[in-house]
Amino acid sequence: MYDLVLENIRLPNQERYHFIGIQNGIIAEISPYPLQGKAVIDGCGDLAMPPFVETHIHLDTAFTAGEPSWNQSGSILEGILLWNERKQTLTMEDVYGRARKALNQLMKFGVLYVRAIADISDERLVALKTLLKLKSDLQDIIYLQIIAFPQNGLLSCPENQERMLEAIKLGADGVSAVPHLERTREEGIESIQFCFSLAEKYGLFLHFFCDEIDDPQSRFIETVASLAISSGLEDKVTASHACAMAYYPDNYAAKLLDLIASSKIHIVACPLINTAMQGRYDSYPKGRGITRIKEMLQKNINVCIAHDDIMTPFYPLGNGNILQAAHMAAHAGHLTGMKELEELINMISINGAKALQINDYGIKVGNEANIITFPVDHAIDLIRLQPHCRYVIKKGRVLLHTNPMETVFYM
Structure with missing residues (x-):
């Protein structure tokens, strides 16, 4: 069982959801199948990227x-x-x-x-x-x-x-x-x-x-x-x-x-x-x-x-x-x-x-668990929408969380 599991996230240029297992601040596993963790964060289908x-x-x-x-x-x-x-x-x-x-x-x-x-x-x-x-x-x-x-x-x-x-x-x-x-x-x-x-x-x-x-x-x-x-x-x-x-x-x-x-x-x-x-x-x-x-x-x-x-x-x-x-x-x-x-x-x-010259950069097994997630489907939407990150994670620790803006129409 991992310290933290980030579930239901998208990786760039991949359609299906993935699960990231984090142990001692390091990415231990990236899987298309559910993983067990002491703590679990629902990625809500967000795009996950390195910071x-x-x-x-x-x-x-x-x-x-x-x-x-x-x-x-x-x-x-x-x-x-x-x-x-x-x-x-x-x-x-x-x-x-x-x-x-x-x-x-x-x-x-x-x-x-x-x-x-x-x-x-x-x-x-x-x-x-x-x-x-x-x-x-x-x-x-x-x-x-x-x-x-x-x-x-x-x-x-x-x-x-x-x-x-x-x-x-x-x-x-x-x-x-x-x-x-x-x-x-x-x-x-x-x-x-x-x-x-x-x-x-x-x-x-x-x-x-x-x-x-x-x-x-x-x-x-x-x-x-x-x-x-x-x-x-x-x-x-x-x-x-x-x-x-x-x-x-x-x-x-x-x-x-x-x-x-x-x-x-x-x-x-x-x-x-x-x-x-x-x-x-x-x-x-x-x-x-x-x-x-x-x-x-x-x-x-x-x-x-x-x-x-x-x-x-x-x-x-x-x-x-x-x-x-x-x-x-x-x-x-x-x-x-x-x-x-x-x-x-x-x-x-x-x-x-x-x-x-950052050596261990990227969402890869063995790298530090430094991950940001965005409520978009594709990297190009980042340019178009310029959203806040939903999660910013450093060495497996959540530094901040921002709920996406939601507009309610009354018409």
Whole structure:
């Protein structure tokens, strides 16, 4: 008899109901036949999946929209100015409370694996220290990676180089750069090289903000991909945003995509913030704001989708539902074919697990019993309906339960 049995659930691309037996927090059996358990949860015919993976989110800025004022232009530059002012008042209590609230929102919608970006452009390193504490406090609930991120640059703000080293000593899982916001292209490349040297020395992940700008001459992603190959770090490297790729000439983009595919780096698209923020300086036609997801999928590049911001100076919306980001990508990326819609789900699950290098991911015998269930029949309905999870289960323990919304008609 198992500790817990999850009965009457559907697995992706399988019609009949299944039963999952869980013992000591591990999936012990998956069967089309009933199993015995000390505790039994009726899955109600729900779709069961491994938890979603949020590959790029700013927990330190969450729920600060309007503080000290609203971003009226919607531009990244105004967002940076507002955040620079707001972070002068950061305290550990402030960051901890907002970050925990954001994680609760993510968990409500099925996210149990998170890569959080911590701004180190603060001499006190309040955001980084707080998120590292949160990681420790919640280690039995949610998997959290922390990336040290120099919002104000590494060459434009040389103090961030020392702060980056301190962040590594404190326990950051990876390092980052934002080369397109450095003062010159040469300094942008130098910032990338600096991060690679640290990653090689300390065995860290690399997570770059690449070309989040509507400029066809911003081509730092080629440097990232090239260094990933020459350093051998390859799949420990991620490039986020890559918005400028939408503006590249097709012949150059074709060459670049081959390079990215060869480098084995991961790409993270952030459709919510980038469809809202990019194109602000365009006349008509305005750019859609997201990278060439469809073409990268055709090249078998590992593409992920992230929520990115929840009510920040950069993006005033967002509720933690990563399915909203996938829904936006379906529209802005013209990803509405049946296989493309299914691939969108992979971009917030399997692909994200590859980027974060999560080894025991998936609903398989022998893996941790980390399972989310949704009141839908097919994975595509997740994109269409964007529902809450009915159950979120971590190591065989139910973390939360949400009853599906029901409408009663009186007519």
